[in-house]
Amino acid sequence: MASFAARAGAWLIVVVALALLxxxxxxxxEAFCGFYVGKADASLFNDASQVIMVRRDNxxxxxxxxxxxxxxxxxxxxxxxxxxxxxxxxxxxxxxLFERIDSYSAPRLAExxxxxxCQVAKRDALMARKEALPASxxxxxxxxxxxxxxxxxxxxxxxxxxxxxILSGTQSDGLETWLRENGYRIPKGASAALRxxxxxxxxxxxxxxxxxxxxxxxxxxxxxxxxxxxxxxFMLPVRxxxxxxRGPQDxxxxxxxxxxxxxxxxxxxxxxxxxxxxxxxxRGEFAKTYKALFSAQAAREDYRAIFTEYFWDMSxxxxxxxxxxxxxxxxxxxVYWVGDSAGRGGGxxxxxxxxxxxxxxxxxxxxxxxxETQDRANFQARYVLRHPWTGPSDACEQAKPYFAAVSARQExxxxxxxxxxxxxxxxxxxxxxxxxxxxxxWWETMWR
Amino acid sequence: MSSPTLFARAAxxxxxxxxxxxxxxxxxxxxxxxxxxxxxxxVLVKDFALRPEQMALAFAAGIATQATWIRxxxxxxxxxxxxxxxxxxxxxxxxxxxxxxxxxxxxxxxxAKFVIRFHGKHLYNPANLGVILAISLFPGAWISxxxxxxxxxxxxxxxxxxGVVVNRAQRSDIAWVFLAAYLGxxxxxxxxxxxxxxxxxxxxxxxxxxxxxxxxxxDPMTIPNRRSARVAYAVVVAVAAFLWHFELFKPNxxxxxxxxxxxxxxxxxxxxxxxxFEWRGQQTGGGRA
Numbered sequence: 001m002a003s004f005a006a007r008a009g010a011w012l013i014v015v016v017a018l019a020l021l022x023x024x025x026x027x028x029x030e031a032f033c034g035f036y037v038g039k040a041d042a043s044l045f046n047d048a049s050q051v052i053m054v055r056r057d058n059x060x061x062x063x064x065x066x067x068x069x070x071x072x073x074x075x076x077x078x079x080x081x082x083x084x085x086x087x088x089x090x091x092x093x094x095x096x097l098f099e100r101i102d103s104y105s106a107p108r109l110a111e112x113x114x115x116x117x118c119q120v121a122k123r124d125a126l127m128a129r130k131e132a133l134p135a136s137x138x139x140x141x142x143x144x145x146x147x148x149x150x151x152x153x154x155x156x157x158x159x160x161x162x163x164x165x166i167l168s169g170t171q172s173d174g175l176e177t178w179l180r181e182n183g184y185r186i187p188k189g190a191s192a193a194l195r196x197x198x199x200x201x202x203x204x205x206x207x208x209x210x211x212x213x214x215x216x217x218x219x220x221x222x223x224x225x226x227x228x229x230x231x232x233x234f235m236l237p238v239r240x241x242x243x244x245x246r247g248p249q250d251x252x253x254x255x256x257x258x259x260x261x262x263x264x265x266x267x268x269x270x271x272x273x274x275x276x277x278x279x280x281x282x283r284g285e286f287a288k289t290y291k292a293l294f295s296a297q298a299a300r301e302d303y304r305a306i307f308t309e310y311f312w313d314m315s316x317x318x319x320x321x322x323x324x325x326x327x328x329x330x331x332x333x334x335v336y337w338v339g340d341s342a343g344r345g346g347g348x349x350x351x352x353x354x355x356x357x358x359x360x361x362x363x364x365x366x367x368x369x370x371x372e373t374q375d376r377a378n379f380q381a382r383y384v385l386r387h388p389w390t391g392p393s394d395a396c397e398q399a400k401p402y403f404a405a406v407s408a409r410q411e412x413x414x415x416x417x418x419x420x421x422x423x424x425x426x427x428x429x430x431x432x433x434x435x436x437x438x439x440x441x442w443w444e445t446m447w448r
Numbered sequence: 449m450s451s452p453t454l455f456a457r458a459a460x461x462x463x464x465x466x467x468x469x470x471x472x473x474x475x476x477x478x479x480x481x482x483x484x485x486x487x488x489x490x491v492l493v494k495d496f497a498l499r500p501e502q503m504a505l506a507f508a509a510g511i512a513t514q515a516t517w518i519r520x521x522x523x524x525x526x527x528x529x530x531x532x533x534x535x536x537x538x539x540x541x542x543x544x545x546x547x548x549x550x551x552x553x554x555x556x557x558x559x560a561k562f563v564i565r566f567h568g569k570h571l572y573n574p575a576n577l578g579v580i581l582a583i584s585l586f587p588g589a590w591i592s593x594x595x596x597x598x599x600x601x602x603x604x605x606x607x608x609x610x611g612v613v614v615n616r617a618q619r620s621d622i623a624w625v626f627l628a629a630y631l632g633x634x635x636x637x638x639x640x641x642x643x644x645x646x647x648x649x650x651x652x653x654x655x656x657x658x659x660x661x662x663x664x665x666x667d668p669m670t671i672p673n674r675r676s677a678r679v680a681y682a683v684v685v686a687v688a689a690f691l692w693h694f695e696l697f698k699p700n701x702x703x704x705x706x707x708x709x710x711x712x713x714x715x716x717x718x719x720x721x722x723x724x725f726e727w728r729g730q731q732t733g734g735g736r737a
Contacts, residue, residue: 172642192642192644195641195642195643196641196642196643199640199641199642200641232696232697233697234697235697260588260590263592263594264594265593265594265699266593266594266650267594268494268594268595268596268597269592269594269595270495271495271497304597304598305597362646365644365646365647365649365650366647366650369697369699371590371593371699373543373590373592374545374583374587374588374589374590375543375545375588375590376545376588377545
């Protein structure tokens with residue numbers, strides 16, 4: 001038995017050593033400081049929907065924004081909801097709220113300037129930042145007529161510029177026919193997609209634009225719709241929206257909770273690769289860079305993973321790309337547990353998780369199901385630019401090793417940018433004016 | 449035609465090795481190999497959010513706890529292999545934002561193995577208990593049920609099927625019954641709701657399910673001794689997990705179901721007695737003479 005124990009011990013050591021080896025390269029976000037210098041245009045991602053979801057216990061508030069640009073008569077929105085919503089559960093939200101929460105949580109750029117290597121120096125830092133954006137879910141509608149198709153109009157309201165009906169159905173074919181007869185342009189395959197919701201006894205929240213009311217609002221766009229309800233499932237029905245998808249579509253989801261980071265339980269949730277140094281020329285084109293980065297990462301995961309772009313306690317930020325939402329704004333978003341009398345930054349127990357998903361028609365077989373974890377470790381998609389010191393290379397003894405280190409660092413930055421975005425390494429080096437120092441080696445372009 | 453021959457040959461080769469190296473008769477070595485590869489792929493390729501320090505501390509605490517109990521209780525014929533398996537299981541399943549969660553969970557789970565015992569068997573599968581204690585009692589601990597990618601699951605199945613060749617009849621009956629019952633219920637739900645079958649496939653390709661079936665519920669020390677009782681037990685756990693997930697809509701149905709069903713085992717053993725399982729191949733039955 002002693003020999004068995006010895007052998008087992010030996011095995012154990014081997015296994016633990018192997019396991020530790022696997023883990024060695026790990027990196028933590030460094031501490032940082034700095035200030036905000038700018039952000040990229042919010043219209044970065046086309047075909048993007050933005051959803052704010054507030055959830056605590058069973059209480060759920062969903063706000064949906066879209067950037068629908070087609071004819072208003074053709075706009076329609078169909079959302080499965082757990083119960084027949086009363087008029088008071090539905091509200092028109094403000095687009096500004098989405099802009100605020102977006103700019104607060106968007107991926108960002110941080111800039112640092114190398115100190116004079118000849119002196120012991122302090123550092124300056126700059127921050128910049130950027131974005132992702134709105135949406136469209138579409139179908140088509142007119143109203144009228146009755147059942148016989150097993151469809152019941154449970155309620156109908158006019159809220160702001162929207163005419164809203166809450167439908168329940170007993171058969172998906174009937175519902176599809178009803179929607180068609182009432183002027184909604186339903187994509188093919190709708191009845192198959194509607195069926196699971198009908199069988200789970202869900203209702204359908206259907207909205208179209210009331211042109212008269214719309215004219216009175218005085219704005220050219222459609223304002224976000226908000227609805228509040230109780231539901232034991234923490235999920236977001238995305239399958240209906242996918243029917244319309246031609247190419248990949250983006251969904252940016254801001255989840256506000258009280259305890260910790262939110263992730264999906266039925267798909268992988270990854271943190272977007274961040275906190276690395278990038279070439280300084282990225283400063284002028286961060287929007288383009290992040291767009292390419294996200295596209296490359298989403299494609300690499302076959303559009304089956306969801307990326308966390310931000311997770312932070314709402315009461316503070318470091319650095320702040322935009323001020324945290326005020327208690328009034330949070331209440332507007334549906335964070336019902338924030339006291340309206342409380343002052344700004346008063347340690348509100350509100351956590352914001354920003355999730356960004358790019359999906360195709362077939363990449364998500366199931367609706368998104370979420371859980372709130374107990375994770376409270378802050379995360380932000382932040383990229384760092386380090387400007388080299390610009391003094392002469394013969395300024396002092398330390399200058400030479402400094403510039404050698406800068407060259408090495410720039411090469412690493414070029415490679416990081418290339419691997420994140422899939423851009424050609426040689427052209428990155430050219431843009432950085434690195435080509436003379438480090439020629440592209442033959443194998444680096446071979447497989448591109 | 450050729451596949452049974454191949455199977456028989458592979459099995460015969462394995463048996464020959466076992467005759468020469470008795471230590472290989474211990475099915476737990478295979479388990480460790482499986483769990484280590486699952487974890488390595490997960491961490492290297494799939495960004496499992498596990499820090500190396502967390503894993504190192506879990507192993508240190510787990511092994512130390514096992515060694516301490518063995519010494520304190522003067523137990524013989526017991527090594528630390530099962531502690532290693534527990535620590536792998538905890539590392540694969542448990543996520544935390546601090547360093548102390550993993551070692552504490554490992555220490556408590558392994559201690560429970562020596563403390564909470566009925567009829568000479570421990571009640572809870574240690575990894576199962578550790579995970580449940582951590583997510584329900586410790587702040588900053590959670591499970592990420594969505595962490596698996598299809599590649600990990602594919603690799604997992606590959607190793608499991610390899611293991612079937614190596615360890616024929618290693619009481620894996622319960623794993624297969626459980627899988628059939630659980631996936632059967634999911635299939636019924638999919639067809640009742642008229643959902644696309646890709647949903648069933650999506651549920652099927654979950655590494656957590658695989659891990660649970662072959663390394664948690666099938667832990668021979670925490671399941672009924674009699675075969676027919678084991679089958680019934682697997683079905684009960686499957687139904688409980690299904691209800692937890694699809695009726696209560698709560699995450700982590702598998703580990704919760706096993707946690708709630710484990711206390712049934714001593715009762716079942718009392719009414720349906722049978723000889724107890726021993727590790728290291730003496731009583732593994734099945735294909736070996």
